[in-house]
Amino acid sequence: MIDTPANADDAAALNRAMWETRARVHGSTATDRFYDVESFVAGRETLHLLERELVGDVAGKDLLHLQCHFGMNTLSWARRGARVTGVDFSPTAVERARRLAERTGLPATFVEADTQRLPDSLAGRFDLAVATYGILCWIGDLDAWMRGAAMALRPGGSLVLVDLHPAFQTVATLEPLVVDWPYGGGEPHRDTVTGTYAEPGLSLPAQDVIEYPHSLGEIVTAAATAGLTVKHLGEHVAAEFDPRGILHQGPDGLYRLPFGDSHLPVMYSLVARAPHPHAS
Numbered sequence: 435m436i437d438t439p440a441n442a443d444d445a446a447a448l449n450r451a452m453w454e455t456r457a458r459v460h461g462s463t464a465t466d467r468f469y470d471v472e473s474f475v476a477g478r479e480t481l482h483l484l485e486r487e488l489v490g491d492v493a494g495k496d497l498l499h500l501q502c503h504f505g506m507n508t509l510s511w512a513r514r515g516a517r518v519t520g521v522d523f524s525p526t527a528v529e530r531a532r533r534l535a536e537r538t539g540l541p542a543t544f545v546e547a548d549t550q551r552l553p554d555s556l557a558g559r560f561d562l563a564v565a566t567y568g569i570l571c572w573i574g575d576l577d578a579w580m581r582g583a584a585m586a587l588r589p590g591g592s593l594v595l596v597d598l599h600p601a602f603q604t605v606a607t608l609e610p611l612v613v614d615w616p617y618g619g620g621e622p623h624r625d626t627v628t629g630t631y632a633e634p635g636l637s638l639p640a641q642d643v644i645e646y647p648h649s650l651g652e653i654v655t656a657a658a659t660a661g662l663t664v665k666h667l668g669e670h671v672a673a674e675f676d677p678r679g680i681l682h683q684g685p686d687g688l689y690r691l692p693f694g695d696s697h698l699p700v701m702y703s704l705v706a707r708a709p710h711p712h713a714s
């Protein structure tokens with residue numbers, strides 16, 4: 435799978451093209467149970483317990499949702515009382531998010547931007563920056579991503595990031611156990627995508643993408659380098675859903691990654707705070 439690295443702009447263009455396809459397809463087919471727009475409009479909660487607990491009460495808070503896709507989770511935070519702004523680099527996702535906001539009557543702002551180059555207009559405006567599930571594997575410049583999140587926060591504001599654990603991302607299949615992805619390093623990897631996690635049976639035109647493996651150490655170090663103070667780092671061995679379709683589901687309905695007699699983590703969660711100006 436390792437191939438010639440593309441430059442950052444070429445990589446972003448490839449990735450954007452693939453996400454344009456998914457932004458058109460997701461929630462648009464009658465068979466998509468993952469992004470079921472009608473039940474969402476009717477009030478379905480799309481946020482998982484993990485991020486709900488970490489983010490806490492959002493009523494009256496300004497919340498920036500990074501890589502918001504077509505806005506379902508952004509609007510779920512709005513339903514909980516946050517003033518929300520979603521950012522995504524896919525014009526189709528942003529357009530669909532705006533239409534979904536209109537349809538639900540929820541106030542929201544959606545901005546088309548690369549999260550590695552957030553616009554200055556977002557600086558210092560948010561109590562919370564939130565990003566969940568399928569985020570940093572698309573990001574070549576981890577430092578720029580963390581700087582952007584830090585820049586958008588008010589003093590004392592928090593970044594809450596919940597994403598697939600790098601250990602989980604190393605695994606291609608469980609039976610047989612095939613490991614085909616490095617644990618971190620940040621080197622660009624080219625892959626060809628022909629479908630979507632939202633509807634595994636659906637065949638889409640083949641599109642090349644560039645993804646980046648980041649270790650937990652690299653992620654935490656990037657947050658610290660951006661001036662954020664790490665308040666919490668969680669490694670979670672059970673998840674409410676299986677984003678890659680390879681995990682074992684237990685009798686409790688949760689998904690796990692077996693490892694000998696125990697489990698490897700499938701998700702991690704990071705909470706990191708922007709400093710107060712006079713804090714030492």
Ligand SMILES: C[S@@+](CC[C@H](N)C(=O)[O-])C[C@H]1O[C@@H](n2cnc3c(N)ncnc32)[C@H](O)[C@@H]1O
Binds near residue numbers: 446449503522568573
């Ligand atoms: C797996 S989805 C995130 C889904 C998210 N959990 C949600 O709220 O539905 C990843 C999103 O990241 C966006 N994305 C990927 N790379 C990006 C970048 N460099 N800048 C901005 N958005 C990006 C894609 O367009 C896509 O909408």
